[in-house]
Amino acid sequence: MSNKRKPLIARNFPSAKEEVQEARRGVPQPNYDQPGSAYRLAFDDNEFLLRDDLRPVRMQLELLKPELIQQELGIKSTIVMFGSARILPREAAEQKVEQARQSNDAEALKRAEMQLTMSHYYEEARRFASLVTTVSTQRHNPIYVVTGGGPGIMEAGNRGAYEVGGKSIGLNIVLPHEQHPNPYITPELCFRFHYFALRKMHFLMRSVALVCFPGGFGTLDELFETMTLIQTGKSRRRPILMFGREFWTRLINFDWLVETGMISPGDEKLFHFVESAEEAWALLESEYDMNPGALDCDAAD
Known part of the structure; x- marks a missing residue:
């Protein structure tokens, strides 16, 4: 007879994981484990979980x-980086220009030269993410860069953190034309979403600032949803930094929105234009105590 004593504190019931493992090891039941059977555990039944009626659960x-x-993983604070998936690194943009020159295609060369001009923002995003990661990793509660997880500006953000040895987050989304995660995201922080709304909520839940680079419909959607939430008081006010005054003021006439009464005077102050990684960081330092080792409050939802 064994004298080994049992632990005082232990699970009284098997976990769901243990139940699934046991069920998968079990002997098949001829009348139940066959196509069309409802015998499978509900939380281990993909066909059941993918029903339309189960959307709230998903x-x-x-x-x-x-x-x-x-x-x-103790992640409390993030800086979100939005921007186009189409902006290339400088080296790739330079190759596009050279290819266009060799093809003698004037229109292709014009497009490639614009891509080279816009690659400036890839490099600034990369530098900004490196700066954030380098400084914030010395804090009691580090600030993590979070992106949409794809190419372009998103890749630049994750790459900048990766190159200085830091972790970063990628919130990828399933699209008709598959958007693959870029290779610089920290694997345990690379998430994949089906619902845009849930993805955008996660962008904002821990963010202490949002940094927006030039982009198209997706970037504008993310930018204006954030500004709307802050404008209406549904979300706490936090810095919104927009890289590239010329790009944004040519794209959106904010003064005209005020003049026509579409937004209130002062709403145009919800954001700041910046041109460099250092200028963006200086603005954040003016808003928050960024001293290494500083104690932080938990980020509000």
Whole structure:
């Protein structure tokens, strides 16, 4: 007879994971483990979980998975970087220009030269992410760069953090033309979403600032949703930094919105134009205590 004592504190019931593992090891039941059977455990039944009626459950799971993992890893504060997936690194843009010159295609050369001009923003995004990561990793609660997880400006943000040995987050999305995660995201912080709304909520839940680079419809959607939430008081006010005054003022006439009464005087102060990584960081330092080792409050939802 064994004298080994049992632990005082232990699970009284097997976990769901243990139940699934046991069920998968079990002996097949001829009348139940066959196509069309409803015998499978509900939480281990993909066909059941993918029913239209289970959409609320799937949305809850998509909210909880990134939330719980970030809680477990102690992530409290982020800086979100938005921007176009189409902006190339300088080297790639230079190759496009050279290819266009060799093809003697004037229109292709014009497009390639514009891509080279816009590659400036890739390099600034990369430098900004490196600066944020280098300084903030010395804090009691580090600030993590978070991007949409794809190419372009998103890649630049994750790359900048990676190149200085830091971690960064990627919130990828399933699209008809598959958007693959860029290779610089920290693997345990690379998440994949089906619902745009849940993805955008995760962008904002821990953010202490939003940094927006030139982009198209997706970037504008993310930018204006953030400004709307702050303008209406649904979200706490935080810095919104927009890289490239010329790009943004040619794209959107904010003064005209004020003049026509479409926004209130002062709403144009919800954001700041910046041109360099250093200028953006200086603005954040004027807003927050960025001293190494500083104690932080938990980021509000």
